[in-house]
Amino acid sequence: MAWSLQRLPALSEVQFVRWSKLLEERTGIQLAHSQRTLIESQLSIRMRELGFDDYDDYYQQVCRGVSGQLEWSVLIDRIAIKETSFFRHRPSLELVRRYLQQKINNRRVDGSFDVWSVGCSTGEECWSLAMLVNDCFELASLEPYYGITGLDISLSALAKARQAQYPERKLLSVKADEMQRYLQMTSDGRFDVVSKLRDRVCFSHANIIKPGSLPAMKVDVIFCQNVLVYFRRWLRRDILNVFAERLKPGGLLVIGTGEVTDWEHPGMRRLVRDDVQAYLRDGQE
Ligand SMILES: C[S@@+](CC[C@H](N)C(=O)[O-])C[C@H]1O[C@@H](n2cnc3c(N)ncnc32)[C@H](O)[C@@H]1O
Incomplete structure (x- = not known):
């Protein structure tokens, strides 16, 4: 042999x-x-x-x-387990849509609307967020002034995310109108994310247990699903404390339902919802 x-x-x-x-x-x-x-x-x-x-x-x-x-x-x-999909948990994503719509309605979007997708794997979560954030700006006839940053420890996952090209079987949860507006079929039957979304999304290498590896900016939304479940409970709480400090006043934190059961933060208020687990940062939105 x-x-x-x-x-x-x-x-x-x-x-x-x-x-x-x-x-x-x-x-x-x-x-x-x-x-x-x-x-x-x-x-x-x-x-x-x-x-x-x-x-x-x-x-x-x-x-x-x-x-x-x-x-x-x-x-x-x-x-690392990198399983992911477009619109993996729609209720959580729709919460981000409603949060932004409310900000737009209340004329509280000043400056860029910034989102992190932490543990973004091969990018599907970031593109799903980009679609709904873009929807909100277009519906309100506003200039799309937003940025989405996908963060992950896996360099190969980030490389795939940057390619922004997916086979049809990955797009089962994308609605027909989203497909039409945000994805383009290539000559070999795969789908490319359109450039107006690509212009707004970037990907960066980060290890969430090392807060110094996260971008230095503060953001409006931190979306982190199916990552903390792999960590010990004390570490999940420590990471959420870091996220809380990285949110702008009034910012929104969305995690996977049931991923953390025992976290409280003096500056964060948990939203009362059964289908999503999310927290709002104190302060003026
Ligand atoms: C199961 S995927 C979740 C993808 C996406 N968030 C979702 O819910 O569909 C978990 C991702 O977390 C990343 N990850 C694991 N440990 C990490 C760490 N310490 N820092 C950053 N990313 C990490 C993995 O590389 C993987 O891409």
Whole structure:
């Protein structure tokens, strides 16, 4: 049998704990024991690509200086769960629409309307936000003065997000009128996001457990779904405290329903809703 086809030995309990600790220290992502096979297969695929046949040798490589950091960024692309879709949770997105419409109606949009999609994966969440924010500006016949920033730890996910091109099967939750206005079919049957949205959306590498890696600006909306669930509860609360400080007065924070049950912040008020979990920052909108 060719060497490259040989199975690597199973990841031992001690090795699993060691790799899990490293992942959690660096990203916040906590692995369940049931994910041992997943991590074992991702590690072994990568090790085979590089010619390693020992998990511990590869561990040393990943922890070694600049080359280790580069290797880590490849590995995290393989390990992080990046599942996402357009309009994944419409009620949460519609809340952002209503929030902006109200601001526009009350003439409270002064300056740019800025949104973060944190843990944006391959971009579908950002483009969904861009569609509804753009709708609001167009409906009010206002200049589209807004910016959406997608943030993620995975460089490969961000690269796909920037391409802004998706196969039709990814667009099942996009309504016909949204398809018509915001997506264009390419010659090979895929769909490109139109340039008026691309002009308003940018993507940036960030690790949310390192607040210094987040952009320095304050924003109107922070949208963060299906990310905190991978973190320990104390870490979720710490991250939400950082988000609270990054909102403009009156800003809106939207997370996934049930992702955090025990967080309170003196400057934030939870909205009373069953289908979405969201908080408003104190202060004038
Ligand atoms: C399951 S996806 C969620 C995508 C999207 N928010 C949604 O709800 O459809 C989780 C994303 O969080 C990213 N992520 C995980 N840990 C992160 C961290 N520490 N900093 C930034 N992004 C992280 C992953 O790379 C992945 O793209």
